Amino acid sequence: MLQITHIAQSRNVFASGALTAAKFVAGKPPKLYDMMDIVSAMPPVTHMYTDEDQAVFNISGVEWGKVAGVFKAMADKAINIDMICQTAPKNGKIDVSFSLPGDDVDKAALALEKMGFSSKAGSLNILDDVIKITIAGMGMPRQSGIAAKLFDALVEAKVDVLLITTSETQISYCIHASDMARAVSASSVQFGL
Known part of the structure; x- marks a missing residue:
């Protein structure tokens, strides 16, 4: 199960952030990831x-x-x-x-x-x-x-x-x-x- 929580001022920014997060967690073990994990990678x-x-x-x-x-x-x-x-x-x-x-x-x-x-x-x-x-x-x-x-x-x-x-x-x-x-x-x- 994947749950993405993301707040953005526009739909485009929200969609872009959600897609980036989804790509990042794809194939990774289940755990809580945050933006710092994405940026560090x-x-x-x-x-x-x-x-x-x-x-x-x-x-x-x-x-x-x-x-x-x-x-x-x-x-x-x-x-x-x-x-x-x-x-x-x-x-x-x-x-x-x-x-x-x-x-x-x-x-x-x-x-x-x-x-x-x-x-x-x-x-x-x-x-x-x-x-x-x-x-x-x-x-x-x-x-x-x-x-x-x-x-x-x-x-x-x-x-x-x-x-x-x-x-x-x-x-x-x-x-x-x-x-x-x-x-x-x-x-x-x-x-x-």
């Missing part, structure tokens, strides 16, 4: 996206009080910031990195220069000709080792990661555009995409 990575023409800015030695000013300066210039990463404070200062569209590199560099950050002073490093790759999947939160597999594949393919951020269901990383084919291939093979 899913492939951890099911999608990969690329976003070309990106840049990565690395700012060194930022006083904690000035971090908000960095992002306010970007907002004032209508620059959309994507990935943000920060180091732990050391002697009251941090390093902060972020990605942005390649078209905004000059505007962003000028805004940061006005705040006292520059390549000449050694406090600003700009990497352009960068792409962002994102791997995603609903099975990621319930399966360990996804980052290890990704890094292993990228090291094997000799791809340097410039910036990385994560969420429960995705890992995004920036690399040099010249490494795109190797990174996409390595990630695809590693996760069966």
